[in-house]
Amino acid sequence: MKRIGIMTSGGDAPGMNAAVRAVTRKAEHEGLEAYGINYGFAGLLAGDIFRIDSRTADDIINRGGTILYSARFPEFAQEPVQLKGVEQLKKFGIDAIVVIGGDGSYHGALRLNEHGFNAMGLPGTIDNDIPYTDFTIGFDSALNTAVHAMDNLRDTAASHERTFVVEVMGRNAGDIAMWAAVASAAEDVIIPEKDFDVAEVAAKLKSSRARGQKHAIIVLAEGVMTAAEFADKLKPYGDFQLRATTIGHVQRGGSPTAFDRVLASRMGSYAVELLMEGKGGLAIGIQNNKLVTHNMLDLFDAKHEPEMDVYKVAKELAF
Ligand code: F6P
Numbered sequence: 001m002k003r004i005g006i007m008t009s010g011g012d013a014p015g016m017n018a019a020v021r022a023v024t025r026k027a028e029h030e031g032l033e034a035y036g037i038n039y040g041f042a043g044l045l046a047g048d049i050f051r052i053d054s055r056t057a058d059d060i061i062n063r064g065g066t067i068l069y070s071a072r073f074p075e076f077a078q079e080p081v082q083l084k085g086v087e088q089l090k091k092f093g094i095d096a097i098v099v100i101g102g103d104g105s106y107h108g109a110l111r112l113n114e115h116g117f118n119a120m121g122l123p124g125t126i127d128n129d130i131p132y133t134d135f136t137i138g139f140d141s142a143l144n145t146a147v148h149a150m151d152n153l154r155d156t157a158a159s160h161e162r163t164f165v166v167e168v169m170g171r172n173a174g175d176i177a178m179w180a181a182v183a184s185a186a187e188d189v190i191i192p193e194k195d196f197d198v199a200e201v202a203a204k205l206k207s208s209r210a211r212g213q214k215h216a217i218i219v220l221a222e223g224v225m226t227a228a229e230f231a232d233k234l235k236p237y238g239d240f241q242l243r244a245t246t247i248g249h250v251q252r253g254g255s256p257t258a259f260d261r262v263l264a265s266r267m268g269s270y271a272v273e274l275l276m277e278g279k280g281g282l283a284i285g286i287q288n289n290k291l292v293t294h295n296m297l298d299l300f301d302a303k304h305e306p307e308m309d310v311y312k313v314a315k316e317l318a319f
Contacts, residue, residue: 001118003033004275005094006052008066009040009073009101009108012252013124013138015260017060017067019100022268024057030276035094039069040101041076041108044085049092061261064141064253070101076108086115096275098268100124100137103299106283110296118280120271121296122264126251129173131302132294133285137267140259142169142251143179149247150184150217161214163187163205163240167227168219169251175306176251177221181314187216189314190230192223193306198230202237204318209240216240219314266291 006023008016020036027034036052037044060067075081089097089112096118099109102125109119123130126142146168153164166186170176174191181189188204190196205216220230227244234242256264267284270291274282282293 001032001095001275003035003092003094004272005035005037005049005089005092005097006068007037007040007044007097007099008068008070008124009099009105010070011102011125012066012070013126013136014064014141014252014254014256015137015264016100016124017063017065018256018261018264019122019124019137019268020052020066020068021057021061022265023098023272024052025054026269026272028054030272032272035092036068039071040073040105041085042071042073043069044088045076045081047088047091049088049094061265062255064255072104073108076111082111082115085112086117089117096280098122098271098275102127103130106296106299110281113281113296118275118278120274120280121283122267122271123283123285126169126176127171127173128175129171129304130283130285131299131304132283132287132292134287134307135263137260137264138256139175140263141254141256143176143183144257145251145254146176146180146247147183149250150180150186150219153245154184154215154217157215157217161241163216163218163242165218165220165227165231165234165242165244167222167244167246169247170221170223172223173304173306174221174223174311177219178306178311178314181219182310182317184217184219185317186219186314187318188218189311189318190218190224191221191311193308194311196224198233199237202234202240205240206238
C-alpha cells in the first residue's frame with residue numbers, strides 16, 4: 001500500500017479537520033502518501049482529488065468544519081456510480097481509503113471495500129448516534145456549544161423569570177440533549193428515547209415556581225418535535241412566560257474541543273495503522289477509552305445505545 005485517500009462525508013462536525021490531519025501526518029510518518037478527496041463521495045466521482053501533505057494539514061487541528069468539504073450523496077448507492085468512483089481511485093493510484101462521517105457514509109465506504117479498496121470508517125458526527133462507540137468526533141464540541149448557549153439563556157431567563165424551551169440537534173438521538181441538560185442544570189429534558197407527559201412537565205414547573213425558582217430551561221431534542229411545537233403544548237397548562245429557542249447549526253461549527261481533537265487524532269492514526277496491516281471494512285470506535293473496531297456491516301444492524309445514566313442524572317438533579 002502506497003497511497004491513502006481521505007474524505008469527509010455527510011454533515012460536518014468539529015474535529016473532522018483534526019482527523020484529516022492525523023491521517024495525513026501518520027501516512028507521511030509511515031512513508032505513505034495521502035490524497036484528499038473533496039466533497040465526499042460526490043467529489044470522488046468527479047475526480048476532485050489532490051495530494052494532501054503535512055503542510056496542507058498544518059494549522060487545521062483547531063478549525064471547525066472540514067477543509068475537504070462535505071456532501072450528502074445518496075446516488076453512491078447505485079453500482080454504476082460506485083464503479084465510476086473506483087475508476088477515479090485507480091486513476092490516482094489510491095489503494096485504500098479513510099472515510100470520516102456518519103453511518104450513511106459507512107455504506108459508501110463498505111461498497112468501496114467490496115470493490116477491493118480497504119476502507120476504514122471514522123465516526124464523525126455531532127449526533128453521537130453511531131453504534132459501538134462511546135463518542136463520535138464532534139459530539140463534545142457541539143455539546144459545549146449548546147451548554148454555552150444555555151448558560152447565556154439562563155441569564156436572560158432569570159432576569160425576566162421566563163421558561164425557555166431550548167431545542168438542540170441530534171437527529172433521532174437524545175445524546176446532546178441529555179448531556180447538555182446535566183451540564184447546564186436544566187430543569188427538564190425531553191428526548192426521543194423516553195416518553196414524556198406535558199402535564200407532568202407543567203406540574204414540575206408550577207411546583208418549582210411555587211418554591212421560588214421562577215425561571216427554567218427545558219432541553220428538547222430535535223428528534224421529539226420543535227421548540228415552538230413543545231411550547232405550544234405547554235402553553236394551555238399555565239403562564240410560564242414561555243420562549244422557544246432553537247440553537248440549530250451553531251452547534252455544527254466552531255473550534256473543536258481538546259477532547260474532540262485528541263479523539264480524532266487517535267482514531268485517524270489508528271486507521272492508518274490498520275490499513276497498513278491490510279485490514280479493511282472496519283469502523284473505528286472508542287469504548288472505555290480504548291480504540292476498538294467493528295465490522296462496518298455489523299453497525300448497520302446495531303442500534304446506538306445512549307448512556308441512559310446521564311438521562312437519569314439529568315432528571316434526578318432537576319428541580
Ligand atoms: O447529523 C448532523 C445534523 O446536524 C443533525 O443533528 C441534524 O438533524 C442534521 O444534521 C441537519 O442537517 P442539515 O445540515 O442537512 O440541515
